[in-house]
Amino acid sequence: MALSVVTINAAIAAALTAATSLIALPAEAQQPERPLRLVLNVGLQTLDPVAGPTFVTRNFSYMxxxxxxxxxxxxxxxxxxxxxxxxxxxxxxxxxxxxxxxxxxxxxxxxxxxxxxxxxxxxxxxxxxxxxxxxxxxxxxxxxxxxxxxxxxxxxxxxxxxxxxxxxxxxxxxxxxxANTPPTTPVAEVVGSGPFLFLRDQWIPGERAVFARNPRYRPRDEPADGLAGGKVPKMERVEFINMSDPGLRTAAIQRGEVDYLEYAPIDYIPVIQGDRNLVLSRARGGAEIVGGISINYHQPPFDNVLVRRAVQQIMERNEIIAAEGVPAELSRPDCRSLYACGTFYASETGTEPMRNTDIERARELLRQAGYKGERVVVMQPSDSPLINPIGLVMIDRLKQAGFNLDVQTSDWSSLAQRWIQRRPVDQGGWSLLPIIYTGFDLANPLSNPSIGYNCTDNQPWGYCVPEMTRVIERFEAEGDAERRREIAGELQRISMDQAIFPLAGQFASPAVWRAELRGVVDFGFPVLWNIERSGR
CATH class of the missing domain: 3.90.76.10 (Dipeptide-binding Protein; Domain 1)
Known part of the structure; x- marks a missing residue:
């Protein structure tokens, strides 16, 4: 449940001393040219945007x-x-x-x-x-x-x-x-043409990554707009920092010891909204978070559609969003679209399986499937303030439905490595993983994880539905946007019927930054070019 503002203020006060001691700031921190410091949701481990399918690697790669x-x-x-x-x-x-x-x-x-x-x-x-x-x-x-x-x-x-x-x-x-590195293997060097240079010798995996302005970068002439336009790197140095405790994050940005949080800790949003020194992102739609469950189709019992539908039935979106503590104005518990509400292809077509979720119905589906209590390995990311509440509610409701769970808790970076592998559960494999995407990731059927990976045999999305293949082919070939919207509805119906990606709800978890930063591009994930400090 969400904490009271009084409790939150007390937690922040208690964290201030810890924030000062844990963030070992060099002497330059008090100078005008001090680094721009971004606190990530989880630590950076993989430096390749193709081999590493995570938000943190995406954020790194845009630099x-x-x-x-x-x-x-x-x-x-x-x-x-x-x-x-x-x-x-x-x-x-x-x-x-x-x-x-x-x-x-x-x-x-x-x-x-x-x-x-x-x-x-x-x-x-x-x-x-x-x-x-x-x-x-x-x-x-x-x-x-x-x-x-x-x-x-x-x-x-x-x-x-x-x-x-x-x-x-x-x-x-x-x-x-x-040309010489398989797509599942990280490249040996980080060589790009983007606005910043990665200082690999200063990288502490999972804790800190450091960047310097790239003097060779040639920005476009037009103003920055979303991810387009002139990516002008105005800060000489940028640091990505991992700080798992939400109270510590909030205390650090209030004190000006960090400049930007990838996600505002949800329980602390009322405090952030009342602080005139902080700015809360207004980006919505594609920038919002959509939670769900990644299902391993290579592992029984989830090769049985009835078992997958049982998982779909335990997903009570109001309860999950309540566990996140999301303020009402930032949540969409009634959104059932796979494409994220507020994006072009969003619709209600085929969403009947998500309208009346019910644990008793889940139990009945397991009985029909002949489920015999096979072990189900749930990977639970304990260090993600956004994913952890989803997993806790999901685990409780799966148990109520009758699943035999083996809950394995670890940090997200470790679980992400297991997630992309294909092993039996008795050899380190997995069955279910609570996960989040942004609306940007889900907005197009061909990039949506519950549709775009159909019959590609690409782990972790190993499903294959022949009916979906035929509809995808029509979608790919269609040049008219409105007609594609209709076909997208058909794809959503098939995906929901097959329970490929049971949804946990949609909500905003906006970024927050110091008001002294000018030129912040409010897009929905960290865009760190174009930023400078007021008074420079």
């Missing part, structure tokens, strides 16, 4: 890499590394031209060959990327700045694929790395 296409605050796809693109009359041939003068952090020029290699590696891993590659006849460099993507069949989401904003993002890296 050091760049994209060909970027989405602005209005949802429009605009050139970023590209100067322009053109298409053939039949829409099957796309020609892309890079901006002149782009360089990687090692001094090498960015070339069309780098783009082709990076897209191929991303396309072997990401759900939307796989769909694009399957529709591609050929992708080739024409000269140093130009490459061609030729389709074998119509594919109506080229720009949406190249400008995909969240996990997994098609960032560009040198061909020498992209």
């Amino acid at each position: 050091v890499f760049d994209t060909l296409v970027a989405v602005d605050s209005q949802g429009r796809y605009r050139p970023q590394m590209l100067e322009n693109w053109r298409t053939s009359d039949d829409g099957l041939i796309w020609t892309f031209t890079l901006r002149d003068g782009l360089e990687f952090s090692d001094g090498a020029p960015v070339t069309a060959e780098d783009c082709v290699a990076s897209l191929r590696r991303w396309g072997a891993r990401d759900s939307l990327g796989r769909r694009l590659m399957a529709a591609t006849k050929e992708m080739r460099a024409v000269d140093t700045r130009t490459f061609v993507l030729e389709l074998s069949r119509p594919f109506g989401l080229i720009l949406e694929a190249l400008g995909k904003p969240s996990v997994q993002v098609p960032f560009i890296m040198p061909a020498r790395l992209a």
Whole structure:
């Protein structure tokens, strides 16, 4: 339950001394050029945006890499590394031209060959990327700045694929790395063409990552807008910090010892709202959080749709959101859309299985499925303030329904490594994992984890529904946005019927930053270019 404001204030007061002692700030912290400090939701472990399908790796990657296409605050796809693109009359041939003068952090020029290699590696891993590659006849460099993507069949989401904003993002890296590293193996070097440099020698995995302004970066001329426009790095140094305790986070930002929290601790939002020195993000829709359960389809008993539907029936969204302590104005317990309410494809089509969840119905489904008490391994991330409450409610209701649970609690980084592996439960495997996505990750059917990975055999989303395959093919080929919206409804119906991704509810967990920061791009996840301190 949410804490009272009095209790919260007392907790913050108790944390102030701890905040001062735990955040070992160097002497430069009192100087105008002190680093911009961002507190992440969880610690950074993986440095590769293709091999590491997590928010924290995405945040890291936007610092050091760049994209060909970027989405602005209005949802429009605009050139970023590209100067322009053109298409053939039949829409099957796309020609892309890079901006002149782009360089990687090692001094090498960015070339069309780098783009082709990076897209191929991303396309072997990401759900939307796989769909694009399957529709591609050929992708080739024409000269140093130009490459061609030729389709074998119509594919109506080229720009949406190249400008995909969240996990997994098609960032560009040198061909020498992209072409020679399997997509599930992290690259050996961090070499990008983004606005900041990663200082690897100062990295403490899971605790701290340090960045410096990239002097080789060439921002676009237009103003920053969402992820598009001029990414001007105005701070000389940026630090990512992991601080698991919510009270400590709040105390630290109130004291000015950190500048930006990826997520405002939900129980402390009333205090943050009353502090004139802090600014709470207003980004909604795609920026909101959607919770759910990742199901391992490779492990019995979840290869049985009735057992999956039993899990779907225990998901009482009002109870889960209450456990999060989300203020009423920041929650959407009535949202049932797989695509996240407030985004383009959101609808009520096919959402009947989520309308009247009931534990007794879950018990009946388990009886019909012939469930014999097989062990179900639930991985519970204890260090995530957002995921932990979802898991606690889910675990309690799964037990009430009759599941035989083996709850294994650990930090998110450790569980994330197990999540992408395929092992039997008696050899370190898993069955269920509470998880969160942003609306950005769910908004397009081809990037939505409950649809886009259909029949791709990509762990952790190992489901395969032949009916869904046929509808996805229609969606991919459709060029009209309104017609695609109708087809998206059909896909949602199939996914809900198969109980692929039971939803835990939608809510806002906004970012918060110090009011002295100017130029903050309020997008829905940390965008750290364009920021400077007032008075500089």
